[in-house]
Amino acid sequence: MENRTADTILNDRAFDCMDKNTKEAFKRLYINIQGKPVQENLPVIIGFIKSLPKNVSFTTEQKKAMLGVLLSNTPERERKQIIDIIGIFGL
Numbered sequence: 001m002e003n004r005t006a007d008t009i010l011n012d013r014a015f016d017c018m019d020k021n022t023k024e025a026f027k028r029l030y031i032n033i034q035g036k037p038v039q040e041n042l043p044v045i046i047g048f049i050k051s052l053p054k055n056v057s058f059t060t061e062q063k064k065a066m067l068g069v070l071l072s073n074t075p076e077r078e079r080k081q082i083i084d085i086i087g088i089f090g091l
Contacts (some may be wrong), residue, residue, distance in 0.1 A: 009026070009027060009030050009069050010023050010026070010027060012065045012069075013061075014059070014061040014062045014064070014065035014066075015062065015065060017059075017062075018058075018062065022052070022056065025048060025051065025052070026048070026066065026069075029044065029045065029048040029070075030069055030070070032044050033045065033070070034073065035073075037078070038074070038078035038081050038082060041082070042081070042082070042085055045070070045082065045085060045086065046085065049086070067083070067086065070082060070086075071083075
């Protein structure tokens with residue numbers, strides 16, 4: 001996946017039906033994890049997941065888009081750790 005900027009990550013059609021607050025939270029998450037090692041990013045990602053409203057759900061397309069964005073600048077060796085953590089939370 002190509003590198004994306006915070007201003008362009010939500011252009012993916014998968015994000016079209018997300019509410020504004022969730023989009024902004026995801027954009028902040030993306031900004032906060034850029035250039036940091038996975039050890040620093042995992043607590044930030046977990047915090048994002050826990051901050052989501054209890055009744056929020058995402059389509060498979062949205063989940064894939066979010067994961068693609070989160071992993072776009074992540075070294076291959078760290079991708080599995082992030083995928084595993086996200087999976088634990090059912091995202």
